[in-house]
Amino acid sequence: MPAVKTLQQIAAELQGYDPQAMSAAQVQDFLSRLVSPVQDAVELPLFEAFGRVLAADVISPFDVPPHDNSAMDGYAFDGGQLSADNPLDLVVLAGTALAGKAWQGSNSLVKPGQCVKIMTGAIMPQGLDTVVPQEFVTVIEDGRICIPAGLLNPGDNRRLRGEDLMQDRPALQKGELLTPARLGLAASLGLKTLTCWRPLRVAYFSTGDEILSLGEAPREGAVYDSNRYTVFGLLSSLGCQIIDMGVVADDPALLEAAFTEAAMRADAVITSGGVSVGEADYTKAMMKKLGDVAFWRIAMRPGRPMAVGRISQEKSGSSPITASARSYQTHSNPNGAILFGLPGNPVAVMVTFLAFVRPALLQMMGASAAPAPLLKARSTEAIRKKPGRTEYQRGWVSNGPDGGLQVKTTGSQGSGVLRSMAEANGLMVLHHSQGNVAVGDEVDVLMFEGAS
CATH class of the missing domain: 2.170.190.11 (Molybdopterin biosynthesis moea protein, domain 3.)
Known part of the structure; x- marks a missing residue:
C-alpha cells in the first residue's frame, strides 16, 4: 500500500490552501486525498450483500440471454x-x-x-x-x-443471444454499490454469493454540556440532541456499521476516553459540536492531542467550521480506557481513524455531511460511484447571494407549469432551523462565484432521495 500522507503533505499539494478560507471544492479535493478504501473483503450470500460494495468483478458464467x-x-x-x-x-x-x-x-x-x-x-x-x-x-x-x-x-x-451479457465478460464491476437491480442481475446469473468489501465502521458522538440525551429532564439553556439521530439516518442509508457513543460532556477525561474508544473501534469518527471559534476548546484540544487534525473555516453557509484528520491509536495509548477499547478492536488500522468534526448546529451537520462526509465515506467503502448529480430547477423566488462562498439553501423541488423542475426555499435558512430541512426534499446549491438569483433563474439542486 502507498505511504499515508500527513495533512501537511496533502495541504502542500493544493493550490492556494488556506485553512481559514477553504472553498467547498478545496474541501472535497482535500478529503479525496486523505481517505483510502478498506482492504478487507468478505464473501456474502445475496440477501446479505444488498447495499455493499463489490470487491471484485462479477463475471458472467454464460450468455444472457442464452439463446435468440x-x-x-x-x-x-x-x-x-x-x-x-x-x-x-x-x-x-x-x-x-x-x-x-x-x-x-x-x-x-x-x-x-x-x-x-x-x-x-x-x-x-x-x-x-x-x-x-x-x-x-x-x-x-x-x-x-x-x-x-x-x-x-x-x-x-x-x-439476440448474449445481447444483455456475454459469457466471461464482467456483468458487474468492482466498486459498484449493490442496488436492487444489481442484486437481481447477480441472481439471474445463478450466483449464490458475492465478494464485497466489509462494511465501514463509523463511530459518532455529540459534544457539549448543553446537550441532553432523550429521556433526560429539560433544564434551562439545554437542548435535546438531534444530531445523533440525523447522523444515524445518514449513515444507515450508506450501509455503515454504526457505533453510537452518545453525548460526551465538555470534560477532558471523558473526551479523551471517547476519542480513544472511537479510534479503536472504527474506521471513521464523526463528532458534532466543539469546533467553532470561541467555543469551549476541550474538544479541539483533545483532537490536537490525539491526532493529526486540521481546523477549517469553510466559505459556505451553513457549516462554516469543520475539523478533519486522523485520530492516532498510538497517541491514544495514555487514555484510561485503552485496555477496554482494545477489547473492541476487530480490525487493523495502523494509520488511525479518519476524523470528521462537524459543526453543532443541526442543519449545518446535515449539509456538511451531504457535501463532504458522504463522498469521503463512499470512497472509504471502496465505491467507485460518481458524485451525486445536480439537477437544474428554476427558482420561484429571488434569493440574495454574495459571491465568495457556497450556499446550500433548503428547498422544495416540484414540477412547474411548463413540465420542468422548479424550486422554492422552505422558510428560514438559519443553521439551527431543523424544521426547514425536514420540509425540504433537496438543497439548492448556490456556487462559490454565483451572485443573486432572480425569479426564473436556473439553479443547481442536490436531491435528498438517492443522496442521503
Whole structure:
C-alpha cells in the first residue's frame, strides 16, 4: 500500500490552501486525498450483500440471454421474405414455441411461406429471425396469417443471444454499490454469493454540556440532541456499521476516553459540536492531542467550521480506557481513524455531511460511484447571494407549469432551523462565484432521495 500522507503533505499539494478560507471544492479535493478504501473483503450470500460494495468483478458464467428469443407474443418467421410494398401471407405450423423449452414442431427448418406461433421469451426456432406481434396480423382461413406491408424490418422483436451479457465478460464491476437491480442481475446469473468489501465502521458522538440525551429532564439553556439521530439516518442509508457513543460532556477525561474508544473501534469518527471559534476548546484540544487534525473555516453557509484528520491509536495509548477499547478492536488500522468534526448546529451537520462526509465515506467503502448529480430547477423566488462562498439553501423541488423542475426555499435558512430541512426534499446549491438569483433563474439542486 502507498505511504499515508500527513495533512501537511496533502495541504502542500493544493493550490492556494488556506485553512481559514477553504472553498467547498478545496474541501472535497482535500478529503479525496486523505481517505483510502478498506482492504478487507468478505464473501456474502445475496440477501446479505444488498447495499455493499463489490470487491471484485462479477463475471458472467454464460450468455444472457442464452439463446435468440422472442421479445413478443406473436409469430416467428424468416424476415428475408418481407417486402416494403406487398403484404406477406404465411402458413402457421402446428405447435407453439413456449418460454423455457425448445419448439416441439418439425425437426426440419421452417420453410419459406411458413411461420411458428411463439410466446415472449421462447427460443427462436432454427432459421427464423423476426417476430410479428399477434395484434398486428390478420388471421385468414386455412391456418394462415397476413402481415401488412411496411410494418416490420428483418430482425424485429428478436432478442439476440448474449445481447444483455456475454459469457466471461464482467456483468458487474468492482466498486459498484449493490442496488436492487444489481442484486437481481447477480441472481439471474445463478450466483449464490458475492465478494464485497466489509462494511465501514463509523463511530459518532455529540459534544457539549448543553446537550441532553432523550429521556433526560429539560433544564434551562439545554437542548435535546438531534444530531445523533440525523447522523444515524445518514449513515444507515450508506450501509455503515454504526457505533453510537452518545453525548460526551465538555470534560477532558471523558473526551479523551471517547476519542480513544472511537479510534479503536472504527474506521471513521464523526463528532458534532466543539469546533467553532470561541467555543469551549476541550474538544479541539483533545483532537490536537490525539491526532493529526486540521481546523477549517469553510466559505459556505451553513457549516462554516469543520475539523478533519486522523485520530492516532498510538497517541491514544495514555487514555484510561485503552485496555477496554482494545477489547473492541476487530480490525487493523495502523494509520488511525479518519476524523470528521462537524459543526453543532443541526442543519449545518446535515449539509456538511451531504457535501463532504458522504463522498469521503463512499470512497472509504471502496465505491467507485460518481458524485451525486445536480439537477437544474428554476427558482420561484429571488434569493440574495454574495459571491465568495457556497450556499446550500433548503428547498422544495416540484414540477412547474411548463413540465420542468422548479424550486422554492422552505422558510428560514438559519443553521439551527431543523424544521426547514425536514420540509425540504433537496438543497439548492448556490456556487462559490454565483451572485443573486432572480425569479426564473436556473439553479443547481442536490436531491435528498438517492443522496442521503
